[in-house]
Amino acid sequence: MNEIVKPRRRFFARAAAAATALVLTGCDRLSRTAWFPRVLAVADKWNYNVAHAVTPRSAMAQEFAESDRSPQFRSNGTADPGTDEYHALAASGFADYRLAVAGMVGQPKSFSLADLRALPSRTQITRHDCVEGWSAIAKWKGVKLSAILDIVKPAPGARYVMFFCADPMEEDGTDFYYESIDMDDAHHPQTILAYELNDAPLPVANGAPLRLRVERQLGYKHAKYVTAIAFVDTFGNVAGGKGGYWEDQGYQWYAGI
Amino acid sequence: MPQDEGRAAPSRSYLYDRHKLPVRVMHWINVVALTIMFMSGLQIFNAHAELNWGKSSYDGTPPVLTISSRESASGKITGYTRIFGHEFDTTGVLGASTAANGRTVRAAFPSWLTIPGNKWLSLARSWHLFFAWLFVVNGIAFVLYAIFSRHLARDLTPTNADLKGIGASIKDHLKFRHPSGEASKRYNVLQKFTYLIVIFVLLPLIILMGFAMSPWLDSLFAGWVDLFGGRQAARTIHFIVAWLLVAFVLIHVLEVIITGLWNNMRSMITGRYRVTEEAGRE
Numbered sequence: 263m264n265e266i267v268k269p270r271r272r273f274f275a276r277a278a279a280a281a282t283a284l285v286l287t288g289c290d291r292l293s294r295t296a297w298f299p300r301v302l303a304v305a306d307k308w309n310y311n312v313a314h315a316v317t318p319r320s321a322m323a324q325e326f327a328e329s330d331r332s333p334q335f336r337s338n339g340t341a342d343p344g345t346d347e348y349h350a351l352a353a354s355g356f357a358d359y360r361l362a363v364a365g366m367v368g369q370p371k372s373f374s375l376a377d378l379r380a381l382p383s384r385t386q387i388t389r390h391d392c393v394e395g396w397s398a399i400a401k402w403k404g405v406k407l408s409a410i411l412d413i414v415k416p417a418p419g420a421r422y423v424m425f426f427c428a429d430p431m432e433e434d435g436t437d438f439y440y441e442s443i444d445m446d447d448a449h450h451p452q453t454i455l456a457y458e459l460n461d462a463p464l465p466v467a468n469g470a471p472l473r474l475r476v477e478r479q480l481g482y483k484h485a486k487y488v489t490a491i492a493f494v495d496t497f498g499n500v501a502g503g504k505g506g507y508w509e510d511q512g513y514q515w516y517a518g519i
Numbered sequence: 520m521p522q523d524e525g526r527a528a529p530s531r532s533y534l535y536d537r538h539k540l541p542v543r544v545m546h547w548i549n550v551v552a553l554t555i556m557f558m559s560g561l562q563i564f565n566a567h568a569e570l571n572w573g574k575s576s577y578d579g580t581p582p583v584l585t586i587s588s589r590e591s592a593s594g595k596i597t598g599y600t601r602i603f604g605h606e607f608d609t610t611g612v613l614g615a616s617t618a619a620n621g622r623t624v625r626a627a628f629p630s631w632l633t634i635p636g637n638k639w640l641s642l643a644r645s646w647h648l649f650f651a652w653l654f655v656v657n658g659i660a661f662v663l664y665a666i667f668s669r670h671l672a673r674d675l676t677p678t679n680a681d682l683k684g685i686g687a688s689i690k691d692h693l694k695f696r697h698p699s700g701e702a703s704k705r706y707n708v709l710q711k712f713t714y715l716i717v718i719f720v721l722l723p724l725i726i727l728m729g730f731a732m733s734p735w736l737d738s739l740f741a742g743w744v745d746l747f748g749g750r751q752a753a754r755t756i757h758f759i760v761a762w763l764l765v766a767f768v769l770i771h772v773l774e775v776i777i778t779g780l781w782n783n784m785r786s787m788i789t790g791r792y793r794v795t796e797e798a799g800r801e
Contacts, residue, residue: 285554286631293635293642302645305652313735321738324745332577389575389750391734393640395567396576397750478735512641518735519648 299512310516314446323452323477326387332398335390335459337467340439343429343487351428356471361455365424365492368415375457375471382409384454392481393513402475404456408449410491416445420493423448424500425474428487431507441485442497442505442515443476452477455488480517482508530795535704537792542670545661546787552654553768555646557761558634561627562643568627570758574749583755586627588614596623651729658722665718674706675715681708697778700796710774717767721760728757 292298342348351359356375364370385403407423427439447453454475457464464470469486476483483506497503502510509515538546569576570584585601586609598614600607611617616629619636630636634646665671681688688708691697698707706714730736731744731753747753775783779793786792 285558289555289558289634289646290636293639293646299642299645302642302649305645305649308652309648313733317735317739322741323734323738324742326574330574330578332575333579334577336577389734391732391750392567393644395563395754396569397574398577399575478738480734508641512645514641514644514648519733 303514306514306516309514309519313516313518319446320451321478323388326389326399328387328401330399331387331401331460335400335468336396336398337465338392338394338481340429340431340486341467343427345428345430345435348428348487352466352470359471359489361472361488362490363410363414363492364490365494366417366420367493368417369413371414373410378405378455378457378472381405381413384451385458386452386454386475386477388452388475388477390481390484393508393517401458401460402454402456403458403461404454404472404475406451407453407455407474408451410455411448414493416493419495421445421495422493422497422505424492424494424497424505425485425488426490426492427485428489437501437507439485439487439507440501441474441483441507442494443474443479443483447476447479450476450478478518482506482513483517532793532795534791535794536790537704537786538790539668539670540790541664541668542661543787543790545657545664548653548657549661552650552657553764555634555650556654557765558632559643559646559650560757560761562633562635562638563640563647564758565627565633565638566640570755571751572748572755573751574745576751584758586613588625596625598625655726658726662718675711675718677708677711681711684708695777700794703778703794704792713767713770717764721763721767725757725760725764728753728760732757 359375361373361378362370363373382405383403384406385401387399387401389397389399391397422442422444424442425440427441429439431437431439443453452475455472456469456475457472459465459468464473469488472488473486474484474488494500497505501507504510505515506513567576568586569582571578571580571582573580576582581604582601583603586599587601588596588598588610590596596610596615597608598610598612598616600609600613612629613627615623615625618624618630624630624637626633626638633643635642665675685708691707692709697703728747731747731750737744737750744750744753747756782793
């Protein structure tokens with residue numbers, strides 16, 4: 263046996279053991295640092311940029327046949343906002359519901375459900391992809407967000423549309439759900455505020471009376487129980503500053519992947 | 520080679536430059552990227568530990584795979600795995616396992632197999648989608664290198680002689696008999712086919728099925744995901760290919776060990792491989 267080989271073998275054995283330990287415990291330690299998840303999040307920007315570069319702006323999410331619809335559309339997250347205000351609205355069939363649209367717009371406006379139903383609508387059978395991994399297919403009907411844009415006329419500086427919701431995410435009734443999308447998605451023909459699910463009024467469990475459908479992104483972007491919309495140039499000053507309830511918990515703002 | 524019957528024939532050995540630097544660097548980058556992608560992928564799977572075939576998860580047909588757990592009236596937790604309706608008790612590994620702190624955790628894959636170890640979908644996605652870039656860029660670099668350096672044509676493409684020797688090579692592998700001397704400098708025919716399948720079938724397929732799970736990239740060509748059976752089928756294929764890659768790695772590492780662990784490791788680190796000419800054998 264070569265004299266140099268033994269120490270070298272020992273070195274390799276130790277290196278291999280160290281590498282294994284590094285993978286098993288090092289990754290968890292890195293996960294808990296403040297800086298490492300920020301490094302990983304750099305890929306979110308690459309994903310957004312490359313996905314937008316390769317996909318035409320108007321590329322349509324796949325639409326399905328009636329027969330592809332899931333027997334029941336799963337309710338995930340909030341199934342009932344649970345507040346007195348919401349229950350009062352629901353009790354009257356959302357007759358007193360108003361959608362407030364404000365922020366960087368030429369014409370702030372508030373819409374009743376009847377107002378929204380009178381605007382140009384779109385019906386689409388699409389697949390809902392949850393970040394957890396499951397998918398469900400359903401038929402949605404709603405007002406095209408672009409129709410609302412035509413009425414309120416966003417200012418040229420508006421970069422994002424924010425959606426504020428009626429469902430508190432904390433037990434004590436605070437931390438209301440919210441989301442945001444960019445202006446490209448806001449103009450997309452399949453981006454609608456749905457008031458019907460499978461040919462019936464949107465049920466409470468699925469976001470009554472109005473929920474966002476932004477079909478080329480994952481489920482958590484599709485805010486339920488929407489009560490207000492704001493056009494902004496930044497969302498950094500709202501709640502956790504990441505543009506949405508789940509984004510504030512570490513989920514990616516761009517949920518097209 | 521003439522052989523001297525009287526004395527033990529001396530075996531001649533020398534170092535041979537087996538793996539070029541770019542191949543070695545890309546090999547180890549791939550080890551890191553694939554390990555992290557596999558382990559973070561299992562953590563992502565844990566968020567919905569079911570696989571379906573079809574366009575959606577809820578089309579009336581039962582899942583092809585479920586990993587879950589149930590608690591008895593007495594509080595005993597049982598982990599189970601159900602494949603095509605057949606249920607197996609997998610307590611301890613799948614469905615329910617013991618974490619480092621001794622607690623029983625009801626998760627599909629155990630914490631020692633996932634990144635991060637505890638339930639943490641958002642960060643698992645961050646790990647997965649970051650290292651996906653490293654993996655894809657590295658993979659593209661390798662394929663370009665393999666083509667233009669002629670590594671693909673010279674070392675990976677089976678020759679006519681290789682093809683004629685498939686039967687013999689299968690027998691050799693089953694008997695754990697491996698070439699020495701001049702023949703050990705080249706990849707054998709089964710090795711070549713395995714590498715080609717991994718590089719040009721499994722890895723591109725797992726990437727494509729990753730794309731198929733992206734609702735954004737699904738819109739690139741309407742309905743392309745249905746060519747693979749739909750989005751949930753794509754998720755199932757992604758999962759199966761991940762485990763095929765694990766099977767490849769296990770066989771690969773087994774072959775590395777039985778054909779000379781340290782010689783092989785050195786050749787993939789420094790490039791140098793010791794070729795031993797066995798006396799008396801052509």
